[in-house]
Amino acid sequence: MKVAVIGGGIGGLSAALQFLKVGLDVHVYEQAPHIAEIGAGIQISPNASRLLLRLGLRAAMDAAGTRPRAVHQRRWDDGRTLQRAPLGPEVEATFGAPYYHFHRADLANLLADALPQGRLHVGHKLVGLEQKGEHVIARFENGATVEADLLVGADGIHSRVRGLVFGPEKPRFTGCVAWRGLVPAERITHLGLEIASHSWLGPDAHVVHYWVSGVRMMNVVCVVEHGDWTDESWTDKGEVADVLARFEAWHPTVRSLIGAFPETFIWALHDRAELPSWSAGRVTLLGDACHPMLPMMAQGAAQSIEDGAALAMLLKAMPEDIPGALARYEAVRKPRATKLQQASAANRKRFHLPDGAEQRARDEAMATSGDRSIANIGWLYAHDAAEVL
Numbered sequence: 001m002k003v004a005v006i007g008g009g010i011g012g013l014s015a016a017l018q019f020l021k022v023g024l025d026v027h028v029y030e031q032a033p034h035i036a037e038i039g040a041g042i043q044i045s046p047n048a049s050r051l052l053l054r055l056g057l058r059a060a061m062d063a064a065g066t067r068p069r070a071v072h073q074r075r076w077d078d079g080r081t082l083q084r085a086p087l088g089p090e091v092e093a094t095f096g097a098p099y100y101h102f103h104r105a106d107l108a109n110l111l112a113d114a115l116p117q118g119r120l121h122v123g124h125k126l127v128g129l130e131q132k133g134e135h136v137i138a139r140f141e142n143g144a145t146v147e148a149d150l151l152v153g154a155d156g157i158h159s160r161v162r163g164l165v166f167g168p169e170k171p172r173f174t175g176c177v178a179w180r181g182l183v184p185a186e187r188i189t190h191l192g193l194e195i196a197s198h199s200w201l202g203p204d205a206h207v208v209h210y211w212v213s214g215v216r217m218m219n220v221v222c223v224v225e226h227g228d229w230t231d232e233s234w235t236d237k238g239e240v241a242d243v244l245a246r247f248e249a250w251h252p253t254v255r256s257l258i259g260a261f262p263e264t265f266i267w268a269l270h271d272r273a274e275l276p277s278w279s280a281g282r283v284t285l286l287g288d289a290c291h292p293m294l295p296m297m298a299q300g301a302a303q304s305i306e307d308g309a310a311l312a313m314l315l316k317a318m319p320e321d322i323p324g325a326l327a328r329y330e331a332v333r334k335p336r337a338t339k340l341q342q343a344s345a346a347n348r349k350r351f352h353l354p355d356g357a358e359q360r361a362r363d364e365a366m367a368t369s370g371d372r373s374i375a376n377i378g379w380l381y382a383h384d385a386a387e388v389l
């Protein structure tokens with residue numbers, strides 16, 4: 001079976017590796033001239049890392065990734081612990097795979113490097129597609145055309161494939177704006193920050209930070225409500241002074257981290273309404289192309305990796321019935337992806353509560369039966385997306 005994957009992000013690259021593993025003839029077409037993830041971090045939880053480990057990537061992931069010991073959520077002003085749960089050996093022992101933190105470029109490159117030569121075609125921007133009988137013909141801006149038995153749109157939140165198949169519809173600005181910074185370790189040695197996933201919750205904002213690149217860099221993301229920035233490019237520069245001003249009353253650790261930014265970038269967070277269907281004929285979608293979500297569950301990329309694993313297993317099981325495999329793919333994946341879209345949106349509210357009764361009730365719930373405890377997070381981390389039959 002010939003499969004064309006459009007988009008060489010984390011979703012597209014990992015799907016291609018999973019498709020190859022089950023014997024499909026897969027090629028990836030990426031619009032950019034080379035694989036270039038932005039300079040930021042990404043958390044990969046065991047539900048996704050177990051799927052990548054099965055691709056033989058353990059050594060590369062251990063070399064590039066950082067293994068956090070805990071998740072630590074704190075209050076914005078006095079730094080009081082709201083919730084602390086293990087993410088280290090206990091999580092690996094319980095769920096059979098580690099929790100990793102990566103620099104995004106490291107993760108994208110290790111996936112791209114695992115693809116056999118000649119499978120990844122950069123400089124290929126999809127501009128059109130046509131379904132003819134049992135084939136899909138993809139057209140690229142550079143004049144190339146490709147024929148495949150199945151085309152998978154892994155081309156992100158602005159998916160061209162989604163637009164071509166389901167008609168134009170714009171992503172929605174959520175009202176949240178993120179500033180990010182990568183802080184060299186030597187600038188913050190005095191803060192003594194442990195290797196963990198840290199977050200700080202406060203009125204109308206939260207801050208997440210964790211070590212990447214062999215603990216040489218701290219990845220910091222500051223998300224605020226009511227931002228007036230609506231551009232969605234990870235490479236638009238912001239002003240460190242603006243971030244400091246917005247977090248003026250926050251805990252000194254948060255302010256020290258922001259003050260140590262060599263530079264900052266600003267990004268408006270978008271999402272999309274749930275799609276009624278992900279597939280049409282021999283074209284389907286995965287990852288942000290079909291279920292973009294806010295980052296408050298740290299699951300967007302993880303879900304794209306799960307999509308690829310599920311689709312690979314179904315195509316292997318039903319090679320003579322691609323539309324049937326796609327129907328089953330949607331049936332098994334959509335409820336979980338939609339649940340995570342909703343959980344992410346709910347966490348946005350929960351993380352950003354103003355101080356008051358609701359915030360106190362949230363803090364009480366986090367302290368007594370935290371949602372990140374091993375007992376409560378099993379529904380997310382224990383899931384094996386390859387078990388689809």
Ligand SMILES: Cc1cc2nc3c(=O)[nH]c(=O)nc-3n(C[C@H](O)[C@H](O)[C@H](O)COP(=O)(O)OP(=O)(O)OC[C@H]3O[C@@H](n4cnc5c(N)ncnc54)[C@H](O)[C@@H]3O)c2cc1C
Pocket residue numbers: 006007008009010011012029030031032041042043044124125126127154155156157158159160161178221269286287288289293294295298299300301302303304
């Ligand atoms: C602040 C923030 C923090 C996050 N943190 C996490 C986290 O910790 N853990 C996690 O799991 N998720 C996280 N996410 C979500 C995650 O970044 C995304 O869900 C994930 O990157 C989506 O991967 P994708 O491959 O579907 O799409 P993308 O990464 O957008 O990749 C799409 C690819 O398709 C290419 N493309 C686009 N159009 C075309 C075309 N016409 N032709 C050819 N190629 C094309 C693009 O160039 C790109 O390479 C976070 C998101 C944000 C905003």
